[in-house]
Amino acid sequence: MSAHDTHAHPAGHGDHHGDVGPHSSLRDYTIGFVLSVILTAIPFWLVMAKVISDRNTAVVVLGTFAVVQILVHMVYFLHMNGSIEGGWTLLSTIFTVVFVAIGISGTLWVMFHMNANMMPEHPTPTPPVHDAPGHSRP
Amino acid sequence: MSELRYHAGAAGAASATLTARPYHLDHEPHPENGTALGFWLYLMSDCLIFAALFATYGVLGRSYAAGPTGAQLFDLTLVAINTAFLLLSSITFGFAMLRKQANDVRGTLLWLAVTGFFGLCFLGLELYEFAHLIHQGAGPQRSAFLSAFFTLVGTHGLHVTFGSIWLVVLMVQIGKHGLIHENKRRLMCLSMFWHFLDVVWIGVFTFVYLMGVL
Numbered sequence: 001m002s003a004h005d006t007h008a009h010p011a012g013h014g015d016h017h018g019d020v021g022p023h024s025s026l027r028d029y030t031i032g033f034v035l036s037v038i039l040t041a042i043p044f045w046l047v048m049a050k051v052i053s054d055r056n057t058a059v060v061v062l063g064t065f066a067v068v069q070i071l072v073h074m075v076y077f078l079h080m081n082g083s084i085e086g087g088w089t090l091l092s093t094i095f096t097v098v099f100v101a102i103g104i105s106g107t108l109w110v111m112f113h114m115n116a117n118m119m120p121e122h123p124t125p126t127p128p129v130h131d132a133p134g135h136s137r138p
Numbered sequence: 139m140s141e142l143r144y145h146a147g148a149a150g151a152a153s154a155t156l157t158a159r160p161y162h163l164d165h166e167p168h169p170e171n172g173t174a175l176g177f178w179l180y181l182m183s184d185c186l187i188f189a190a191l192f193a194t195y196g197v198l199g200r201s202y203a204a205g206p207t208g209a210q211l212f213d214l215t216l217v218a219i220n221t222a223f224l225l226l227s228s229i230t231f232g233f234a235m236l237r238k239q240a241n242d243v244r245g246t247l248l249w250l251a252v253t254g255f256f257g258l259c260f261l262g263l264e265l266y267e268f269a270h271l272i273h274q275g276a277g278p279q280r281s282a283f284l285s286a287f288f289t290l291v292g293t294h295g296l297h298v299t300f301g302s303i304w305l306v307v308l309m310v311q312i313g314k315h316g317l318i319h320e321n322k323r324r325l326m327c328l329s330m331f332w333h334f335l336d337v338v339w340i341g342v343f344t345f346v347y348l349m350g351v352l
Binding site for chain 1 (some may be wrong): 174175179181182185189190192193194196197214215217221222225227229231233235239242260322323326329330332333334336337340341343344345348349351352
């Protein structure tokens with residue numbers, strides 16, 4: 001018991017450095033902001049100016065931009081690195097990312113096959129072109 | 139706990155060797171900042187909610203039920219402005235955190251107010267978009283695509299709404315008590331929440347709006 005008493009905890013565990021949470025700097029926020037603006041502007045420009053005609057290529061390019069921007073936000077805004085909280089934050093994040101990836105890709109995969117198998121008479125439900133948004137109500 | 143230690147000590151030679159035992163850690167491992175980790179775990183669980191909604195949208199996003207498509211409905215200029223609002227609110231929250239580190243109450247409150255302003259701009263524009271869609275007859279009941287769209291984007295909007303309420307409450311707290319330890323901890327949590335919402339919005343504008351008009 002005496003060993004425990006001599007090692008008195010400070011009032012708040014997070015108060016070791018007199019401040020709570022990770023130390024943030026103007027440099028981090030500026031780099032993050034500039035990168036985010038670039039990584040947001042390019043996808044919007046690609047779509048609005050109809051730069052990529054092939055749909056699949058466009059999806060891959062847009063997805064890549066989104067992933068890179070999410071990483072930028074994680075590192076520069078959320079101050080993510082491998083050492084905070086002894087790596088537990090990073091570990092829980094990796095777990096979530098894996099979980100989310102399996103969940104989303106698995107759902108899309110299974111449901112795509114369900115659609116393909118369950119509705120043979122409507123293989124591609126393309127909407128009629130004449131259906132303008134203003135007159136869509138049946 | 140103390141009983142356990144007592145028995146362990148009795149098993150050894152004397153209680154004086156208690157501290158010398160190699161399996162008794164002098165510094166028990168505890169997270170440096172338990173609240174940050176706990177709140178991060180909450181955000182990760184929130185991530186799973188959004189993952190489910192994204193998966194639902196991914197499955198139903200092309201089921202128009204002969205109704206309007208994303209390409210016909212989405213106004214990308216509006217979405218770009220909304221994205222800019224959210225991105226600006228993220229950097230202004232960063233400035234608030236920097237003023238907090240400098241123990242500047244007025245500066246922190248000022249930048250929090252700017253952040254809240256951008257948050258409200260975002261919400262206003264999103265509500266305008268929703269009202270416009272519903273007015274056009276493209277409400278959530280129109281098709282599976284629109285149900286999934288309203289659920290996903292609406293859930294994000296609800297998060298921003300509650301984040302804004304939290305922001306106002308925290309501003310009152312800081313105004314009343316200053317930048318005490320508790321308020322710094324709350325600020326840290328809210329900043330994580332706010333930046334997290336911006337991360338989710340990246341997924342929304344990419345997978346819902348940009349890919350929706352392709």
